[in-house]
Amino acid sequence: MEFKEVHLKSRPKGVPVADDFDIVSVDLPEPAPGQVLLRNVWMSVDPYMRGQMRFAPEGSAIGGGAIGEVVASAHDDFKEGDFVEHHQGWREGALSDGRGLRKVDPDLAPLSAYLGVLGMPGLTAYGGLLRTGEYKDGEVVFVSAASGAVGSVVGQIARIRGGVAIGSAGSDAKVTALKDEFGFHHAFNYKTAEPLAALREASPEGIDIYFENVGGPQLEAALEAMKMWGRIPICGMISNYNDQGEPSPGPRNLTSTIYKHVCLRGFVVTEFEDMRSDFVNDVSGWIKSGELKYHETVLEGIDNAPNAFIGLFTGANDGKMLVKLA
């Protein structure tokens, strides 16, 4: 069968551009014994992929989360019509030996949710806040990129568990959504408000946790506003991902971590695999009860995959950025 896929033509310099990518047609054979043939229905684009593109081989298909339908199977565990979450995204179709495939239930939640609120970004938020951030019910949590796929879940979990949720985003429309739809207690536009002043106004006594997605001036402001024994789970620093040549300097006030006993800790979602069943139970329950909302920005067709990815760095997404493939 003929499928299109996206290849990395050349490693991006700075903010990725369409010309860094190639759309290529491939012909996939029927599955050999032990294989399945997948037709992808959804694929994910995520900020972490920018980091991988510093090292990924040029001229080959990119990896990433996707939801595929089994269209032909020679594997005992999968049958035609099954839906699976897997890592051969950025392409319309893929052959798999079954490793890394996880069946998903289209009746429990819309398929796209398994790439967002019930998938990698959701688990990132859940584990990063509760384990890495050592969140205790009732604490004050600030999250940047708060209307994104990870950030919106972080703030909502804090709020659902009795805490105060403060979020920042890059447009007034997103700030409104944070307050009106996601139920953040406070939100500000980091492009027009001074972050430290906004934090002081939102919580004069300081913050317990800063869930770090962006780096730059917001990290510095968060360190300044941190309470004693505060924690900074470092999920991402998207403001630095497109640095070229001289990388951006770090915060000038790291010394404040000493007398405030503050901990900064980098993490990756793979640390939280053991939390997955609690995560799915909790989050699907909160979705069902209406306590937790999610947004998606959907572009259609594999040809739009590079645009969707590039849009992550220009703030084009509202919530999880997805590409619908079939």
Added chain:
Amino acid sequence: MEFKEVHLKSRPKGVPVADDFDIVSVDLPEPAPGQVLLRNVWMSVDPYMRGQMRFAPEGSAIGGGAIGEVVASAHDDFKEGDFVEHHQGWREGALSDGRGLRKVDPDLAPLSAYLGVLGMPGLTAYGGLLRTGEYKDGEVVFVSAASGAVGSVVGQIARIRGGVAIGSAGSDAKVTALKDEFGFHHAFNYKTAEPLAALREASPEGIDIYFENVGGPQLEAALEAMKMWGRIPICGMISNYNDQGEPSPGPRNLTSTIYKHVCLRGFVVTEFEDMRSDFVNDVSGWIKSGELKYHETVLEGIDNAPNAFIGLFTGANDGKMLVKLA
């Protein structure tokens, strides 16, 4: 009785200078009921005091660790001739109501050791490495300001417990002492060697812990050399303490904490009060067995206290910097 003490004349701007301090004579009365009169025999100068001088009231005596002899007592718990560790340093004599006094045994160790290897700097090293740094026997530990009162103990504990000790210092003489006297496996002069190259040479597979005393380029190099799941206990950042106006930028590679799961954690020695008896047992045992050495730089007389303190920032000390008062 007449005693001299050091007052903060004006808060230092940048590196402290002699003129920031005043030497003042005071007349202390006989102790009232519940009080003791102390004659200090040793006083400590430590880098953390620079931070306090940003906020300390001008025109009054500075605080800090000291060893005093009880010369008159109207307090049930203390008698003439007792030696105590306490916090009214920077002066020849002090009245105390007994709070914060800890008796020390001059037969167990030289009195000055209670301000160094068996005192605050020693406990800082012990708790910072073992608790904050979560040191596991056999790990690779890099410590900056390694010939100082804290750093020299950090490296030696790592070595005694089967690990690899790497230290940096600011002169070739100190580097020689690190290797020949303190038993560090590797040491380099950060003024003449490129820190990352030195770390790569010392431990091509990377480091597990960076015990942070200085900030600046060495922190950036340590982040770069960090193994997966590495830890950075932040004890101090002496290179930034004298910043004026624009503070020094932080490391440009904090993003590397994410995929390496690295944790940076600030701490203060007061966190480790519950470890004190283990600390004293362990360290006094290692001193006795000859496994752990310590150096002292001693200046004589209260008039030299400002010079001793200023010397901390010019690298004038070799090991613990002390002022002998009587």
